[in-house]
Amino acid sequence: MDFLSVILKEIIFFFNEVSIYLLFGFIIAGILHVLFPESIIRRHLGRDSFGSVLKSTLFGIPIPLCSCGVVPVAASLRNSGASKGATISFLISTPQVGADSFMITYSLLGWIFGLFRIVASLITAMAAGIMVNILSRNDSPQSKESSPDMNSEEGLAGRIKSILQYVEYDLLGSIANALIVGIIAAGIISALIPEGFFNKYLGSDFLSMILMLLIGIPLYVCAAASTPIAASLIMKGISPGAALVFLLTGPATNAITIATTARVLGKKSTVVYLAAIALVSLALGYFLNVLTAQYGFQKIIMVHQHEMLPEWLKIAGSIALALMLGWYYFNLKILSRLRREKDMTEGKISLDVQDMTCMHCAGNVKKAVESVSGTSGVSVDLEGKKVEFEVSEEDNIGKVKEAIVGAGYTV
Numbered sequence: 001m002d003f004l005s006v007i008l009k010e011i012i013f014f015f016n017e018v019s020i021y022l023l024f025g026f027i028i029a030g031i032l033h034v035l036f037p038e039s040i041i042r043r044h045l046g047r048d049s050f051g052s053v054l055k056s057t058l059f060g061i062p063i064p065l066c067s068c069g070v071v072p073v074a075a076s077l078r079n080s081g082a083s084k085g086a087t088i089s090f091l092i093s094t095p096q097v098g099a100d101s102f103m104i105t106y107s108l109l110g111w112i113f114g115l116f117r118i119v120a121s122l123i124t125a126m127a128a129g130i131m132v133n134i135l136s137r138n139d140s141p142q143s144k145e146s147s148p149d150m151n152s153e154e155g156l157a158g159r160i161k162s163i164l165q166y167v168e169y170d171l172l173g174s175i176a177n178a179l180i181v182g183i184i185a186a187g188i189i190s191a192l193i194p195e196g197f198f199n200k201y202l203g204s205d206f207l208s209m210i211l212m213l214l215i216g217i218p219l220y221v222c223a224a225a226s227t228p229i230a231a232s233l234i235m236k237g238i239s240p241g242a243a244l245v246f247l248l249t250g251p252a253t254n255a256i257t258i259a260t261t262a263r264v265l266g267k268k269s270t271v272v273y274l275a276a277i278a279l280v281s282l283a284l285g286y287f288l289n290v291l292t293a294q295y296g297f298q299k300i301i302m303v304h305q306h307e308m309l310p311e312w313l314k315i316a317g318s319i320a321l322a323l324m325l326g327w328y329y330f331n332l333k334i335l336s337r338l339r340r341e342k343d344m345t346e347g348k349i350s351l352d353v354q355d356m357t358c359m360h361c362a363g364n365v366k367k368a369v370e371s372v373s374g375t376s377g378v379s380v381d382l383e384g385k386k387v388e389f390e391v392s393e394e395d396n397i398g399k400v401k402e403a404i405v406g407a408g409y410t411v
Contacts, residue, residue, distance in 0.1 A: 003191075006191045007187055007188055007191040007192075008187070009187075009191075010186070010187035010188075010190040010191045010232075011183060011184055011186075011187030011188075012187075013187070013190075014108075014183045014186045014187055014190075014228045014231075014232070015183050015318060015321075016314050016315070016318050017107050017108060017314070018104045018107055018108065018183070018224075018227075018228060019314065019317040019318040019320070019321040019322075020107075020313055020314050020316070020317025020318070021103035021104055021106060021107040021317075022100055022103060022104055022179075022224065022317075022321060023317050023320060023321060024103050025098070025099045025100030025101070025102065025103035025104065025224075026099075026100055026167045026172070027163070027167070028062075028099035028100075028103075029062070029063070029098060029099040029100055029166075029167070030162075030163035030164070030166050030167045031163060032062050032063065032099060034162050034163055034166075050130065052082065052083055052085065052086040052133075053083075053085045053086050053089045053125075053126060053129035053130055053133060054126065055086070056077075056082065056086040056087070056089045056090040056093070056125075056129065057089045057090070057092075057093045057122055057125040057126055057129065058093075058122075059090065060089065060090040060091075060092075060093035060094035060125065061093045061094070061096075061097060061098070061118060061121055061122065061125075062098060062099050063094050063098055070090070070091060070094045070095050070257075071091070071257055071260045071261070071264075071357075071408075073090075073094075073364075073408060074087050074090055074091045074094075074264070074408075075260070075264050075408040077090060078264060078265065083133055083136075084132050084133065084136045084265050084266075084269050085128075085129035085130060085131075085132040085133030085134075085136070086129060086133075087264075087265060088125075088128050088129050088132045088261075088265065088269060088272075088273050089125040089126060089128060089129030090125075091252075091257070091261065091273070092121070092124055092125040092128055092129075092252045092273070092276075092277065093121050093122065093124075093125035095222065095223055095251040095252050096117075096120075096121040096124065096125070096223060096247070096248055096251050096252050097117050097118055097121045097223055097247075097251075098223055098224075100175075100223075100224050101222075101223035101224045101226075101227055101251075102114050102117070102118065104224055104227045104228070105117055105227050105247075108227060108228065108231040109227070109230070109231055109234070113240065113244075116244070116288060117244065117247060120244060120248055120281075120284045120288075121248065123280060123284065124248055124252070124276065124277055124280045124281060124284070127276050127280050128272065128273050128276035128277060128280070131272050131276055132265075132269045132272050132273065135268060135269070135272060136266075136268070136269060166363075168324065168327075168328070172324055172325070172328055172359075173328060173332075173358065173359020173360065173362070173363070175222045175224050175225065176325055176328055176329070176359075178220075178221060178222040178224070178225035179222070179224055179225045180325070181225060182221065182222075182224070182225025182226060182227070182228050182229055183225075183228050185228075185229050185232075186228035186229050186231065186232040187232075189229065189232040189233065189236065190232045190235060190236070193232075193236045194236070195236060195237065196236070196237045197236050197237055198233070198236060198237040198238040198239075198242075200237075205239040205241055205242060205285075205286075205289050206286075208238050208239055208242035209239070209241055209242045209245045209282055209285045209286070210282075211242070212238075212242045212243070212245040212246040212249070212285075213245050213246075213249055213278055213281065213282065215246065215250075216245065216246045216248070216249030216250035216253070217249050217253045217254075217274065217277075217278070218253070218254060218255050219250055219254060220254035220255070221250040221251060221254075222251055223247070223251040226246065226247055226250045226251055227247065229246070230243040230244075230246055230247050231243075233246070239285075239289050239292075240288050240289060240292050241284075241285030241286055241287075241288040241289035241292075242285060244281070244284060244285045244288050245281045245282060245284075245285040248277065248280075248281040248284070249277055249278070249281055252277055253274065253277060258270060258274065261273060332382075348377060348379075348388040348389060348390055349388065349389055349390065349391060349397060350386050350387070350388045351386065351387050351388075351400070351401065351404070351411055352385060352386055352411065353365055353380075353385055353386065353387055353404060353409050353410070353411055354385050354410055355408070355409040355410050356380070356382055356385050356409065358382075359382065361382070361409070362380040362382045363380075364407050364408070364409070365380055365387050365404055365407065365409060366378050366379075366380050366387070367407075368400075368403040368404045368406065368407040368409075369387055369389050369400050369403065369404065371403055372391075372396055372399045372400050372403050373396070374391050374392035374393055374396045375389050375390065375391055375392075375396065375400060376389070376390045376391075376392075377389055377390045387404070
């Protein structure tokens with residue numbers, strides 16, 4: 001019983017540490033979402049040029065999308081005329097770090113590690129994008145007509161509503177499961193693994209970086225969820241560089257992303273994409289270890305930021321995040337089921353959308369259907385991978401399918 005209480009105590013500690021910072025990150029991410037909708041991003045991604053890779057990297061870093069949620073967006077950018085290099089750089093930089101994960105990194109590992117994580121994401125995405133463009137000259141698709149901007153609403157009230165909807169439906173929904181798993185995993189690691197474990201059994205920073213690379217590439221974990229795990233590993237003696245390797249590879253790659261990238265961009269681009277992430281991550285991890293050893297950053301990294309905020313504010317943030325998660329799961333499991341039963345009795349049109357993997361995907365599909373004139377009563381069943389809606393004219397069904405495909409999904 002004492003052992004379980006120790007694990008529970010560590011889980012509560014991590015949840016309490018990240019909650020208020022995560023909420024701040026959500027607000028920032030929602031504002032960025034309104035200011036930089038996908039239609040703006042598409043217009044700025046050119047063909048095989050350094051500028052297109054740089055723009056796609058800079059656009060991707062602040063946007064909080066998980067490694068599965070970013071795939072359809074990247075596919076849509078590719079179909080809209082973006083080069084392979086720009087698509088790859090967006091595919092890497094977007095899930096590696098966002099406003100929410102940076103705030104968690106700051107809360108657990110300090111500002112030096114947080115800033116280094118952003119710079120590392122920039123370098124990784126740039127290196128991969130440039131290499132892919134060099135090897136894929138004259139291989140860009142014809143630019144298709146961009147799908148309508150489904151994120152913009154006029155007026156202050158509309159923008160605030162858009163931010164809140166994005167945070168609750170798209171953002172929180174896309175990381176909820178992974179975030180909970182990440183915090184629980186961090187608590188278990190902190191409780192189970194003794195101090196100095198990695199120094200004792202791995203013996204070198206290089207071996208620990210290789211281990212994190214092998215774990216991170218196939219594993220699905222979002223940037224926000226990976227941060228508590230990395231923090232708990234550092235507490236147990238793993239080097240900051242090894243933790244950085246995990247934070248760069250885990251969110252940017254997984255088995256689903258790799259398979260989809262090969263289908264959309266080709267095997268050659270996928271090999272370059274994986275090789276660039278692996279090599280650059282190891283190099284940056286080594287460089288971070290050198291900096292921490294030379295300038296004493298290890299002590300700064302290990303000083304948590306919880307002393308900077310009053311305890312009552314952290315508790316308030318934890319309660320708010322817990323309520324948001326509770327509402328999300330209640331809405332997903334109970335209210336959504338009731339809506340599906342109602343839709344079946346009303347005889348709505350149903351389409352299979354197999355590419356949906358997270359709540360961000362469901363939100364994109366919903367917006368795509370709603371963008372077609374004459375549609376109403378749109379509801380998305382993420383578990384059943386279906387979208388149901390009503391149309392005023394039967395011809396609009398084809399337009400709905402086109403809108404969903406234009407958003408990067410398969411009907």
